[in-house]
Structures are given as structure tokens and as C-alpha cells.
Amino acid sequence: xxxxxxxxxxxSFFHPSTHLSQFARGEAPQRIITGGEGVFITDRDGNRxxxxxxxxxxxNAGYGRRQITDAIAKQAHELAYYHSYAGHGxxxxxxxxxxxxxxxxxxxxxxxxxxxxxxxxxxxxxxVWYYNNIRGLPQKKKIISRWRxxxxxxxxxxxxxxxxxxxxxxxLPLSQVVHTEAPFYYRRPDPAMTEADxxxxxxxxxxxxxxxxxxxxxxxxxxxxxxxxxxIVPPPVGYWQGVQEILKRHDILLIVDEVITGFGxxxxxxxxxxxxxxxxxxxxxxxxxxxxxxxxGSIVGTxxxxxxxxxxxxxxxxxxxxxxxxxxxxxxAGVANLKLIDELGLVENAGxxxxxxxxxxxDAVGDHPNVGEIRGEGMLCAVELTSDRATRASFDPxxxxxxxxAGEMLKRGVIARAxxxxxxxxxxxxLCLTTDEADQIARxxxxxxxxxxx
Ligand code: PLP
Numbered sequence: 001x002x003x004x005x006x007x008x009x010x011x012s013f014f015h016p017s018t019h020l021s022q023f024a025r026g027e028a029p030q031r032i033i034t035g036g037e038g039v040f041i042t043d044r045d046g047n048r049x050x051x052x053x054x055x056x057x058x059x060n061a062g063y064g065r066r067q068i069t070d071a072i073a074k075q076a077h078e079l080a081y082y083h084s085y086a087g088h089g090x091x092x093x094x095x096x097x098x099x100x101x102x103x104x105x106x107x108x109x110x111x112x113x114x115x116x117x118x119x120x121x122x123x124x125x126x127x128v129w130y131y132n133n134i135r136g137l138p139q140k141k142k143i144i145s146r147w148r149x150x151x152x153x154x155x156x157x158x159x160x161x162x163x164x165x166x167x168x169x170x171x172l173p174l175s176q177v178v179h180t181e182a183p184f185y186y187r188r189p190d191p192a193m194t195e196a197d198x199x200x201x202x203x204x205x206x207x208x209x210x211x212x213x214x215x216x217x218x219x220x221x222x223x224x225x226x227x228x229x230x231x232i233v234p235p236p237v238g239y240w241q242g243v244q245e246i247l248k249r250h251d252i253l254l255i256v257d258e259v260i261t262g263f264g265x266x267x268x269x270x271x272x273x274x275x276x277x278x279x280x281x282x283x284x285x286x287x288x289x290x291x292x293x294x295x296x297g298s299i300v301g302t303x304x305x306x307x308x309x310x311x312x313x314x315x316x317x318x319x320x321x322x323x324x325x326x327x328x329x330x331x332x333a334g335v336a337n338l339k340l341i342d343e344l345g346l347v348e349n350a351g352x353x354x355x356x357x358x359x360x361x362x363d364a365v366g367d368h369p370n371v372g373e374i375r376g377e378g379m380l381c382a383v384e385l386t387s388d389r390a391t392r393a394s395f396d397p398x399x400x401x402x403x404x405x406a407g408e409m410l411k412r413g414v415i416a417r418a419x420x421x422x423x424x425x426x427x428x429x430x431l432c433l434t435t436d437e438a439d440q441i442a443r444x445x446x447x448x449x450x451x452x453x454x
Contacts, residue, residue: 002044005032036063039430039437041415049410052441053417054430057228057260058286061340062430068292068336075332084113084326092331099338100288100297103263105272105279109305112298113326117259117285118152120296121222124255124281125156126320128220131253131304134315141176142213144206144221144252148182148230151222151257151283160222163230165421178213181205182227183235186373186384186392195236203242215250220280222255225271231419232382232426234375240275253280253304259296263287264341264431266378267351274377280304290337295330346431353433354379360435360442361427368446370401370453379431383445385423395423401452408448414441 006028013029032044039062041051054060061068075092084093093113100111112127114120125143132140143160145151151160158166159173162182167173181202188198210218221243227233247254256279261271264287268274272282280303285296300308308315324330341347358374358381365371365383372386385402387395395401402418402425409416409425417426427441 002032005029005044038062038064039433048413050414050429050437050440052409052415052427052429054428055291056286057265057428058291060263060265060287060431061290061337061344061346062432065290065292065337065340067340068290068333071332071336072293072329075329079328081328083323085321089326090328090331092328092335093326096326096331096334096338099335100284100299103269103338104282104299105270105277107278107301107303108282108299109302110300111284112300113331114285114296114298114322115294115324115327115330116152116296117257117283118154118157119322120259120283120285120298121151121157121160121255121257122154123298123320124222124283125160125220127281127298127300127304127308127318128253128255130318131307132219134307134310137216139217140219140251142218143177143255144209144218145177145179146182146223146227146230147179148184148227148233149179149222149224149257150227150229151224163421178209178218180209182230182233183239184227184231184233185236186233186375191392196238199236199238199242202236202239203246206243206246210246210250210252215252218250218252220253220255221247222257224257224259225261225266225275225277226377226380228260228380228428229420231384231422231424232376232380232428234377235275240277244278255279255281255283257283259283259285260287260380260428261378263338264347264350264378265380265428267347267354268378269347288337289330289333290341292337293327293330293333294324295327295334341431344432349433350379350431353435353438354381356435357381357427357429357433357438357441360438361445364442364446365449368449368453370449376427379429379433381427382419383425383427385425399423405445405448405452408451409444412444412447414444416441416445 009029010026035042040048042048097111145160147162149162151157159177162179256272262284266274280301282299289295361374370385373384387393402423406416406418419426
């Protein structure tokens, strides 16, 4: 019964990303989800909700896809597990590696599979360190990341993350990680700056950081093509071109974290293709399997691969591996998912319907006095809330309003994400969203905003 589940939950379940006082108060679970189809999920109380966030930006193909669940079942019956160490593979893991590399941007050589985005970023940093040790540059180890970046919750990946919540009380970030400014035009230091001025300012800050730390101590720069959890923020004009030019000049590798943007979300297979990026490493997870099973990957560029594999005896084994690396069930889910994304034209749909969603959102709430900005790219949209449009001031306390608006939306059958430590509503629906469903999200956002703020 629901009561029994609520009791067991209260007694046993340490939910992630949940205020600890809720456990202390013995609060019942928020919602028990039982099913899903397309962009909708259902709960045990019989509610049907439009999931405007695709779980956590991950159910790209939509819920209830039989092609994927059948492939998982078939794999589970035939061979639920074998490892991928020492050259072992399965049909599914080998096929998926081929499919990933066929879709990857130019210049990439191999894919190393993991479980989730955080562990893929741990792998990436170890690859970078290993690579520089092989090159005889053991002092070149620091990683530059951005404030507001999100790269995971592990010790290294949580250090790369540029959000205070993920550092506070953990003694993070680790000393090898240095943060630089977030490319967030709405929050530029001087409102008079044009977008081009702001880009120039960001690039100057990056140059300053490199000069201060010393280029010979910096191994890599990591960034999401569009900042995700830090606020769904597309970069200002010329940003990525400028960053890449600086990195090349200083022999600093580029790690592109495509955990959100990989496999279609920006209307291109990878965000790297959208912004003309030439990564040395790419992080993939979420959309790789549309979250039907946990699987991630680190796609290694040719430049690094050639060094890792030269003088093989001397370089030895890359001493890093997960029991579940390339897990057959995850791999089978990935193969079926990538086929489905192609068959349904979801990459193209993400570009088209994503742009439609932002237009519909602008029509619905663009004039509201507490809406500062509506932004996004592909199937990503953020509504930035402010207590004062002219000064762009935050609400007091910051982050107090968006959860209320999201709560009002939930009552009206739409899930939006109140972004952490901000007054922003985030939308990242499944890539199969239709224009009617986009209209529903926009209409409900308007109703909820008026119900909360007038
Ligand atoms: N990188 C990015 C860009 C992410 O958005 C996330 C998760 O949201 C991660 C890494 C971490 O992935 P995971 O939660 O699967 O460990």
C-alpha cells in the first residue's frame, strides 16, 4: 500500500539531493513513480505528469520505448553480464562502441565505457594525468573548470563542478582544480557590456588564470557546451572559438562534457558539432542510453590516443577500470536507443521543437515583470526569474521563488526543475516533445507564475 511504502521510505531510504531536515522530520516520499510513456510519467496516485525535464535531462528518447526495453530483456536473458577487461567484449558493447564512434565529432579515436557522468569525468582526469606523465610532463596536471559548471559529484568530478553546494563541507575543490568565470551574459559584471565585450572579458580572465598558475602546470580545460545545472546558459558569441585558440596556444587539452548535450539535445548529434569544438576528450552519459540503463563513456581523441599507445610496453596498463564498464545490459540499451533516435529523427526534432518551446515560452511569460530572461539552445530552455527586471536583483532569499513556481506547475500537471541555488526554472524535455506539448509547458508556466507572483 502507499502507506506501507511511505513507512519503508521513511525508515530506510537516504535520497540524494534532499534537504537533511526532511529526513529528520520523517517526511513521506515526494512521489512514487510507476510508469511512463512518451513525455508523460504516472504516479501511484494516478496522476499523469508531463515531464519537462526528462528525468534529469536524460530520458531523451521518451518513456516506455519497447524497442529499448525489449533489447534489454533479450540481453538479460542471453548474457546479463560479462566484463570488458583484457580485450573481452560482447556483441552489444562492441556494436555500441562502433555506433558511438560513427557519431562522434572528427578526430576521436576510442570510447572507454563507465557507469555515469561522474565516473566518466574521473576517468577523463586520470587519462589526462596519465597522458602527461607519459609525455614526461608530470608537473602539467591542473585542470581549469568554470564556476557554474556541473561535472559530477565524485571527489574529482565534484571538484570540477563549480557550484558551492558540491564543495561545502567536503573540503573541495581539490588543489589541482582551478575555476574561471562562467560565460553567463545575463550576469555580466557590467550591464553596459555587449556580448562581444563580455566574451573578450571572459577570454582575458582565462588568460589571466593561465598566466597566474603557469601554462606548464595546466593540463586541461573542461566545459559543457551549454552550462547545464549551473543555469542552462548558452555561451556568448565567439566564446568557444576564443577559448580553443587560447588552449591550443598553451598546449592545454579540451575536455568537452557532453553528458547533457550528447546524442541530440542541441539539435546536433553532439554539442561539439553545434559549436565547432575540437575536443581531446568527450564525456558522455545520460542520452547514450536515454537512461534506460546506467552507462557512460569517455571518448578519447586521436592526439591523446596516439601517445597512450606509443611504446606500449613502457606505458603498460592504464590502471583504472570498473567491474561494470561496458555492461552488456547498458550496451544493449545504448544500441537500441541510438537506433531509435535515428529512426524517429529525434536530433532534428530537438532543434525544431526546442526553438518552438522558447518562442511559446516567450509568448506566454516574456512580458511578466519577474521574468528576466528566457534562454536556451536546442531542447533546453531556462526562465530566469528576478525580483526587479531593471536591476536583475535576486529574490530574497535567493532560490526561494522558483521552487514555489515549480510546485504550482506540478499541481497543473507539468514537471519543471527549480535550478539549484538560483531563481530559475529549467526545461529539458524528452527530444520527442511535440509542439502541442511545448504549448502545454508554456501555458502552465504562465499560470504558475501568475499564481505565485501575481
Ligand atoms: N556532467 C554533466 C554535464 C552533467 O549534467 C552530469 C549530471 O547531471 C554529470 C556530468 C554527472 O553525471 P552522473 O550524475 O551520471 O554522475
